[in-house]
Amino acid sequence: MKFNTGKELIKLCNDLEHSIYEVMILRECELSGKSKHEIINEMHSSYDIMKQAVKSGVTKDIISISGLTGGDAKKIFENSASIHGPVCGAFMKKAMAYSMGVLEVNASMGKIVAAPTAGSSGIIPGAFIALQEEYNLHDEKLIKALFTASGVGLLISKNATVAGAEGGCQAETGSAAAMAAAGIVELMGGSPEEALHAAAIALKNILGLVCDPIAGLVESPCEKRNGLGVSNALISAEMVLCGVTSIIPFDEVVEAMYKVGRSLPFELKETALGGLAATPTGKNIKIQIFGDE
Numbered sequence: 001m002k003f004n005t006g007k008e009l010i011k012l013c014n015d016l017e018h019s020i021y022e023v024m025i026l027r028e029c030e031l032s033g034k035s036k037h038e039i040i041n042e043m044h045s046s047y048d049i050m051k052q053a054v055k056s057g058v059t060k061d062i063i064s065i066s067g068l069t070g071g072d073a074k075k076i077f078e079n080s081a082s083i084h085g086p087v088c089g090a091f092m093k094k095a096m097a098y099s100m101g102v103l104e105v106n107a108s109m110g111k112i113v114a115a116p117t118a119g120s121s122g123i124i125p126g127a128f129i130a131l132q133e134e135y136n137l138h139d140e141k142l143i144k145a146l147f148t149a150s151g152v153g154l155l156i157s158k159n160a161t162v163a164g165a166e167g168g169c170q171a172e173t174g175s176a177a178a179m180a181a182a183g184i185v186e187l188m189g190g191s192p193e194e195a196l197h198a199a200a201i202a203l204k205n206i207l208g209l210v211c212d213p214i215a216g217l218v219e220s221p222c223e224k225r226n227g228l229g230v231s232n233a234l235i236s237a238e239m240v241l242c243g244v245t246s247i248i249p250f251d252e253v254v255e256a257m258y259k260v261g262r263s264l265p266f267e268l269k270e271t272a273l274g275g276l277a278a279t280p281t282g283k284n285i286k287i288q289i290f291g292d293e
């Protein structure tokens, strides 16, 4: 199961008449020497951790170690402060709360699945668990979608980066949204080609986003970017499932993302020296947390 590009992955899928998730499961079996059953069980464990993080994130009173974030996911989930119905619809609001809840769990040193990173760990669970509840889907389907998502993450890691320190936030939350979008498309019956169209669209939507965490902590703006990322994933998948395609092919979008990331100044790549981290408020927050160093 060797492939280095999206084009090669699609060819493999077409030659074998497999979905991306089937190719990814077989690849894992080959690489690890484990059985299909073992590989699927391991993914199941990851999905259970995602579910637990979502549940904690929207039901517990979480405050991060720094005190910078916490309580927003629960606020959105409970709708406690809203005087009107949801602007984005109940489903999107739930997905948003779930994704943000995972980031709050991460910031309070709770257990999450870094898919692909801790800073972007809310997007896949937010989208998948909200979809599972909406359509009453069996876990098995979501496990398959996680393998699809992993295929996209693998391709981006091989040909670009998923690290904010190397490629900016586009590489983290953009990749997570691309992974989630592809997983949703296959989950909802789309083809491997369509899954990569959705991944390409999600990545394009966020191209150029810088990494500028306040006080250098993976909290803000990270949490809200996960809320945005989940909507990016769902919207990109929706476009493709309605027949829309990405004008620029997936592989070229990944290459463009990498080039954009490399051309970003170091201040905008997780150093907390630029962007929101360098605003007067961002600097003040850093002093409040760490003192005047």
Ligand code: SF4
Residues within 6 Å of the ligand: 119, 120, 163, 164, 165, 168, 169, 170, 172, 173, 210, 211, 212, 213, 217, 218, 219, 220, 221, 222, 225, 270
């Ligand atoms: S701002 Fe930086 S640390 Fe935060 S999610 Fe984006 S890439 Fe990760």
